[in-house]
Amino acid sequence: MRKQGSPRSGKNSEFKAATRVMLGTKDYKITSVDCRWHSKTLLIQGLKNGSPKFNTIRGFYVGKKNIRTIVLMFGLLACLFLLDSIFISFFEFENLQPRTASNNSSQLQVHVSFIRKKQSPIHMYDRLLNLASSALAEKEFKQESSNLWIDPYKQASLWKPCAQSKDQTKSVKSNGYILISANGGLNQQRVAICNAVAVASVLNATLVIPKFLYSNVWNDPSQFGHIYQEEYFIDILKDDIEIVKELPPDIKSMDVEAIGSQITDADLAKEATVGDYIETVLPLLLKNRVVHFLGYANRLGFDPMPSDIQRLRCKCNFHALKFVPKIQQVGSILIKRIRKYRASQSLLDTHLVGKFIRNKEGHEAAKGSTKYLALHLRFEVDMVAYSLCEFGGGENERNELQAYRERHFPLFLQRLKNSSSISPMDLRKKGRCPLTPEEAALVLAGLGFKQETYIYLAGSHIYGENSRMEAFNRLYPNIVTKENLLTDTELAPFKNFSSQLAALDFIACASADVFAMTDSGSQFSSLVSGFRTYYGSGHAPTLRPNKTRLAAIFTDNGTIGWSSFEFRVKKMILEGQNVAIRSYGRSIYRYPRCPECMCKHH
Secondary structure, eight states, X not given: OOOTTOHHHHHHHHHHHHHHHHHOSSOOOOOHHHHHHHHHHHHHHHHHHTOHHHHHHHHOOOOTTOHHHHHHHHHXXXXXXXXXXXXXXXXXXXXXXXXXXXXXXXXXXXXXXXXXXXXXXXXXXXXXXHHHHHHHHHHTTSOXXXXXXXXXXXXXXXXXXXXXXXXXXXXXXOOOEEEEEEOSSHHHHHHHHHHHHHHHHHTTOEEEOOEEOOOTTTOXXXXXXXXXXXXXXXXXXXXXXOEXXXXXXXXXXXXXXXXXXXXXXXXXXXXXXXXXXXHHXXXXXXXXXXXXXEEESSOSOSSSOOHXXXXXXHHIIIIIOOBOHHHHHHHHHHHHHHHTSOOOOOHHHHHHHGGGGSOOSOOOSSTTOOOEEEEEOOOOXXXXXXXXXXXXXXXXXXXXXXXXXXXXXXXXHHHHHTSOOOOHHHHHHTTOSOOXXXXXXXXXXXXXXXXXXXXXXXXXXXXXXXXXXXXHHHHOOOEEOHHHHSOHHHHGGGTTOHHHHHHHHHHHHHTSSEEEESOTTOHHHHHHHHHHHHHSTTOOOEEOOOHHHHHHHHHTTTTOXXXXXXXXXXXXXXXXXXXXXXOTTOOTTTXXXXXXXXXXXX
16 A cells, blocks of 8 residues: 555646546546556557557667756656546546447446446344354354255145146037237246136137237247247147137137127236136127137136136146246256256156256266255345335435336326325335345344355346345355356347246246245245145245244344344244145145145155
8 A cells, every 4th residue: 555645646636636627627536546547548558559659769869968858858758648648538538428329338338337336235234244144154164954955844745746637528619719818927927828728618618829918017029939838738738628829710810809809807807706707708708709818817716716627727837837948958057057967856857847957967966966045036126116115225215216116106106195105114014025135134044044055046136236235145155146157158048038037047946955035925936836835745945934023023133132033033934834735715826735736645
């Protein structure tokens, strides 16, 4: 470190002063890092381009008696260097300003990226973080509890998949054709497909392979055949319903909307019953031979439901929907790399990636194998803004989230004006706030996961980015995502296809040794946890936090001891890991332990 009055310090002061004159009246702050960067740029440019200054030095004749001339020339050269540096700094500053020209966009992105990296960390629980860091350091050389990686209830292994074994004979004559245009992302579309299969059976109709609506939110043009195997889907369900890829020409030429056979959300209740479909949809189907469900999503309730229809939904979700080979292959690469090529014989892996799970790389199956935890950390900006909660970012955060709401949720804000407001503190106490990365890391530390644990992070679009992830990285540095596990070449086919990228996350999370979620209401977490229940054989634990109870624990942040924090967190998670049969009204996709979906062996 240089002293304050060093010559270099003086030159930097002159440089800053001169730059302020060049740039006008505004006092632009330029640090010594900037000076070194500009000097390095100048040197590289001089070496590459043969700068006139260096040519002047080579051609100058130095005589023994021309000392005064030498001093004068060095003084002139110093001035030239100073002026050159000022001009370069000026133009570099101009290049960092936002422009429409494409050749400046990359420079701007680099500059913005640099600013983001320098964001200050945002913490809400500094004291607990310090306690957690100390606790993890103490456990580093101790044996980790094996209970963390197993389902705590042995009864879970008694439940086995059996939805596929109960086939029924489909009716000979079809009442017509059902078209489905599903909205949402990968998970909403998956639920829509399974519900459509059930409705086709209820109405004794022929199902056309569902279409996916393009959404400005998801920005993904993928269709059914880009994500799932069409022929396999048709074959698995052939004994239950008839499925075709296209409408016959005579019906395809009809204007479905004009003849009154288009059904929207306004025509069906959110949790519609079988009776609603028979009363509302069947007459149209019989009359026009075709019905189009536009924007179809969660439009079929779970109860009351005939057992054969319930079983069919289960069969569709867990058996008929197989990812295409392109997704399976890259998904297998993901889980192999994080496990360090440990061979797996689980039903989970087989049904997720099929033949691609076989070890072809020549690695020894057991050597260097590692377990991993997958975490679905739902802390995206839209969810954070919609929650109306506060997350320790102060006035800047409040203004930023309010601006986001005004831009993206104007109707939501309008409704808020006509309703009684709830304070951010009360929202947090009621468990209605998304968990921050900091809170998620503290829960994992409280459960006893060691600092070296490998954690696969699904999604990875975290609001606040590095400022929010700093606390998590401090406690658990071994975080991986699909973006840093896969090469650019491997990821290239999935770029700009958010649903296909989500499918890779689905595979990595469903196949994990432990799956943890921060929001139990998430459709993604619901489907992943159900898949793990169905195929996990009682060896695929899922961690679900109770956000209301967790909020009460974090409220005691200022006084709670670490042992007490651990006890309360473990108790909360353990009570969420039950083996109860699906209760009335619950999703069969999330809770498949029921007679229509799984069989219990004694």
